[in-house]
Amino acid sequence: MARLAAETFADTLRTRQSRGQCDDDVLIFVSADDKAVWTSLGLVTKRYLSDDAVNAVTSRAGWKWPIPLWSVIAICAVLLVLLLAVLAFAIYRCVMYCKGNRRAEYIMGTRM
Structure with missing residues (x-):
């Protein structure tokens, strides 16, 4: 679909610009977003x-x-390690929070 659109656009643009004499022009169309390249040639x-x-x-x-x-692979690897570190820290904090303070379970006796 992108190739057909690139072909139509390039041919129409070359015809409208009329840069050459006697239809002897060339237009190279490049679309980075669609990764399409098309070369439109005059007769x-x-x-x-x-x-x-x-x-x-x-x-x-x-x-x-x-x-x-x-570099794409290296960036992905660093992001994966960072994600695992954040996940491990979150699990550690949850375990420590759920564990609570054990001192409250013991009652200290007093002498009268």
Whole structure:
């Protein structure tokens, strides 16, 4: 669905802008949110650039993560350790609260 929308938008935008002379222009549309790339070619440009050449360039460029994968894994690991530490602290506090103060159970005798 995103590819069809990218194709339609790129073709319409290239046609409306009329940047080239005699339909010899190229427009490359990139949508980071949809991870879609589309190249719109004019009629003259299509004679020189085949669909295979355009697809090869598009697939070679590919989509790159904004941050490396190892850093995503490291951040997730740190967050997991932090979550486990908070959970362990909450359990410890609940146990200590439920345990209560044992001193109140004993009565100290007094001499008369």
